Amino acid sequence: MRLLSRVAERLYWMARYLERAEDTSRLLRSHTHMIMDIPEGSEPGWEVLLKTFNADTAFAERYRVANETNVLRFLMAEPDNSGSIASAVQAARENVRTTRDVLPAEVWEHVNELYLYTRENADKCVGRRNRHGFLEQVIGRCQMINGLMMTTLCRDHSYRFIRIGNLLERADMTTRVLDAGVGSLMNEERNPSTADPLIWASVLDSLSAHETYRRTIGPLVERPEVVDFIFRDGSLPRSLKFCLGGIREDLAPLQNSRQALKIIDRSRRSLARFDPHSAGRHDTHRFIDKFQGNLLELGAEISSTWFHSETD
Numbered sequence: 400m401r402l403l404s405r406v407a408e409r410l411y412w413m414a415r416y417l418e419r420a421e422d423t424s425r426l427l428r429s430h431t432h433m434i435m436d437i438p439e440g441s442e443p444g445w446e447v448l449l450k451t452f453n454a455d456t457a458f459a460e461r462y463r464v465a466n467e468t469n470v471l472r473f474l475m476a477e478p479d480n481s482g483s484i485a486s487a488v489q490a491a492r493e494n495v496r497t498t499r500d501v502l503p504a505e506v507w508e509h510v511n512e513l514y515l516y517t518r519e520n521a522d523k524c525v526g527r528r529n530r531h532g533f534l535e536q537v538i539g540r541c542q543m544i545n546g547l548m549m550t551t552l553c554r555d556h557s558y559r560f561i562r563i564g565n566l567l568e569r570a571d572m573t574t575r576v577l578d579a580g581v582g583s584l585m586n587e588e589r590n591p592s593t594a595d596p597l598i599w600a601s602v603l604d605s606l607s608a609h610e611t612y613r614r615t616i617g618p619l620v621e622r623p624e625v626v627d628f629i630f631r632d633g634s635l636p637r638s639l640k641f642c643l644g645g646i647r648e649d650l651a652p653l654q655n656s657r658q659a660l661k662i663i664d665r666s667r668r669s670l671a672r673f674d675p676h677s678a679g680r681h682d683t684h685r686f687i688d689k690f691q692g693n694l695l696e697l698g699a700e701i702s703s704t705w706f707h708s709e710t711d
Contacts, residue, residue, distance in 0.1 A: 402556040408706040413494035414564030420487040421541035422572040424534040433601035445470040451579040476521035559649040570642035626675035666693040
């Protein structure tokens with residue numbers, strides 16, 4: 400099947416935006432729970448969420464104080480923030496709208512319903528009273544849409560670009576969440592060791608991996624084990640190893656994939672060599688920075704190889 404590059408690009412970005420909306424919702428939900436559960440005086444501030452998304456500068460242009468209400472409004476409902484839940488859903492809808500002929504009709508219906516729901520509720524659900532329900536709705540609706548596509552689409556190039564976009568965005572979000580735990584959330588001056596397990600449990604919760612971690616590793620939640628689990632457990636759908644393997648599987652059948660596969664294989668080798676048990680906090684932070692650079696390089700290679708070959 401021949402797939403137009405502009406259609407492939409829109410499917411790829413539709414998948415990325417849906418994954419971004421879901422993962423942002425997961426992170427905000429788990430951070431809210433952690434703030435309420437952690438001992439007073441040990442909790443990280445709300446500004447750590449801005450650092451997770453590299454959004455400090457953009458936030459400062461619109462708000463003066465990084466308090467709970469402002470940070471949550473910026474990440475949930477701000478229309479001018481391309482990383483907000485509302486903006487991600489809107490972008491996903493636009494990409495689905497222009498590719499409806501290659502997707503099941505139900506996908507458009509559910510994405511449009513998600514867009515109408517976020518447009519109506521995002522801003523007024525910033526407060527704690529309604530926040531949890533809103534975030535749960537976004538997570539559930541995104542999962543339903545992805546499940547619909549995964550169970551109805553033929554395993555052709557359309558499916559491959561959707562899955563590549565989904566897994567690349569997931570890997571990026573996973574590294575961001577981990578870096579928050581390794582860096583800002585592990586500021587020893589603010590967070591005594593008694594709070595560390597709660598912080599790392601929150602990291603696992605934001606990736607929906609806490610129960611799986613307990614079954615696979617055990618009840619003790621400690622930094623090296625959590626980092627190793629999220630980095631290198633090949634059976635965990637949100638681990639970096641799983642994401643890279645899935646992207647490679649779907650890139651391999653595509654023409655001109657040699658350079659992209661080289662980037663993936665380089666990233667997989669560095670992941671296999673890294674040892675979270677012997678690496679300190681700063682070593683882990685540097686590794687994540689380098690890994691994120693590889694993901695950016697991979698995204699740029701995918702874009703230049705498959706999305707910009709046609710003339711308008």
